[in-house]
Amino acid sequence: MFQLSRSRIALPVRLSVIVAANVFVFDVRTACANEELARGAEFQDCAICPVMKVVPGGEFVQGSPPSSSGHFHSEGVIRTVTIARPFAAGKFEITFDQWDACIAAGHCATVDDGDWGRGRYPVINVNWEEAVAYTEWLSELTGKPYRLLSESEWEYAARAGLQRFRFFGLAPEQLCEVANVYDLRSKAEYEFGWEHVSCDDGFAGLAPVGSLTANGFGIHDMQGNVAEWTQDCRNRSWRFANLDGSPWLNGDCMLRAYRGGSWLANGPRYLRTPDRYRYLRARSDDLGFRVGLSLY
Ligand SMILES: [Ca+2]
Numbered sequence: 001m002f003q004l005s006r007s008r009i010a011l012p013v014r015l016s017v018i019v020a021a022n023v024f025v026f027d028v029r030t031a032c033a034n035e036e037l038a039r040g041a042e043f044q045d046c047a048i049c050p051v052m053k054v055v056p057g058g059e060f061v062q063g064s065p066p067s068s069s070g071h072f073h074s075e076g077v078i079r080t081v082t083i084a085r086p087f088a089a090g091k092f093e094i095t096f097d098q099w100d101a102c103i104a105a106g107h108c109a110t111v112d113d114g115d116w117g118r119g120r121y122p123v124i125n126v127n128w129e130e131a132v133a134y135t136e137w138l139s140e141l142t143g144k145p146y147r148l149l150s151e152s153e154w155e156y157a158a159r160a161g162l163q164r165f166r167f168f169g170l171a172p173e174q175l176c177e178v179a180n181v182y183d184l185r186s187k188a189e190y191e192f193g194w195e196h197v198s199c200d201d202g203f204a205g206l207a208p209v210g211s212l213t214a215n216g217f218g219i220h221d222m223q224g225n226v227a228e229w230t231q232d233c234r235n236r237s238w239r240f241a242n243l244d245g246s247p248w249l250n251g252d253c254m255l256r257a258y259r260g261g262s263w264l265a266n267g268p269r270y271l272r273t274p275d276r277y278r279y280l281r282a283r284s285d286d287l288g289f290r291v292g293l294s295l296y
Contacts, residue, residue, distance in 0.1 A: 015056045040218045042091060045142040048101040050291055052088040052122035053218050055157050059083065062155060063238060079238065081152045083245035089149060089157045090290035092209035092220050093122035093228065094134065106136035120147045120208040122226045122288040128139040128256045128280035131229045131289040138291065145294045146214050149292035150247035158223060162217030170223075176201035181225030195266045206263050208285075216258065224261045227276075227289035232257040234277040254280055 010260070063078035098119030099190045101109035101198035111125045111252040126134075131148060138146040149157065176183055187196040189204035201212060201224070222228075231240035231247035241248050255277040264286045278287075 002093050009025050017195055021199045033045050042218070043088070045144060045243075049138065049142060050094060050098060051091040051102055052291075052293060053091045053110075053296070054086050055083075055089050055219075056087050056180055056216050057083050058156070058157055058161075059161055060156050062152065079241075080244060081156065081243055081245055083153065085294075085296050087152065087153060087245075088293040089219060090292070091218065092287050093133075093226055093290050095120050095209055099123040099126070099134065100248075102134050102137050105137060108134055108142075111283070114206070116206045118197045120210070122205055122221070124206070124226055124285055125251060125283040126229075126288060127283045128229050128278075134289075135291055144293060146291050146293050148229055148231045148289060150245060150257060151230040152242070152247075154222075154228065154230050156245065156261045157217055157219055158215070160219070161162065161215075162216070172197050173199045173222065178215055178222075179221075179261055180207045180212060180221065180263050181224045181261050182264050186263065193263070197266050220258055224265070225263055225286075227260045227262045227265070229279050229287070229289040230257045252277075256280045259288060270285055273277055 010193040020153050031193060041138060042051055043054075044051045059080055059082040061078060073247060096113060097120060099108055099111070100118060109130055111123065111130070113121065114124055116124075119149045135146045135148060170178070177182065180201050180203045182192070182194070183197045183203075184200045185202065185204045186192075202209075203211065207221075207225055209225070212224070214218065214220045215222060231249065233249055233253035234257070235241065235251040257277050259276065278284075
């Protein structure tokens with residue numbers, strides 16, 4: 001995670017290709033009565049509300065063996081997390097359009113867009129408390145308990161069934177189809193001096209949400225563009241973490257977990273590891289969030 005001065009970053013020159021949202025109205029209460037919730041169903045509770053994807057229940061293996069690339073000691077406890085019921089996750093990262101609606105309603109703070117632009121660019125420079133404030137506003141607006149994702153929900157939604165460790169099983173060239181990372185294009189334009197991913201995702205810097213292909217759950221940008229705040233508090237290892245997908249709210253809660261790669265990220269550790277926490281009032285040019293919603 002890096003805080004960059006405006007002078008070092010030029011506006012992206014490449015026009016983005018936005019994947020059509022293809023939104024349709026979806027009644028969650030009706031859906032909840034149906035135990036056969038279709039993978040990929042989506043809904044939107046208001047015009048400025050985030051489009052939500054229904055994520056089916058299931059399980060995944062969390063942690064990694066010492067032999068995996070970028071392994072951290074704290075991820076050495078390999079365990080199976082079971083998410084018993086479907087939940088909803090934002091199809092996209094929260095955008096400046098959505099954040100600005102919250103500002104206009106008097107609930108959210110003004111945050112710096114880093115000169116990337118607003119609109120469909122993901123909101124950045126937002127701290128954990130501000131992200132939670134957005135979910136509280138969204139809950140008031142819709143009457144539904146929107147929240148941040150738990151760390152386990154985030155990883156489950158990001159993996160979308162991929163169980164392997166490095167890049168969640170994706171080869172670098174595949175990664176660039178789904179994730180805006182520090183790639184060949186970023187290296188050519190910025191040359192920050194750290195390792196790059198050997199592929200071209202089309203964006204040297206930040207990208208409008210949904211510019212790259214969705215994952216197997218129909219969710220965009222989980223592994224790149226901006227890293228994302230989750231609910232969980234800091235703990236030294238996952239040895240005693242919850243196994244049911246719920247957030248781990250014990251530990252040092254002045255530090256909160258964020259997950260995902262970003263347009264500045266390269267190695268597998270940035271895409272996977274649990275040992276990623278920041279002070280809850282920290283903000284960064286490559287840190288935003290997406291929202292979650294329990295369906296039961
Ligand atoms: Ca990139």
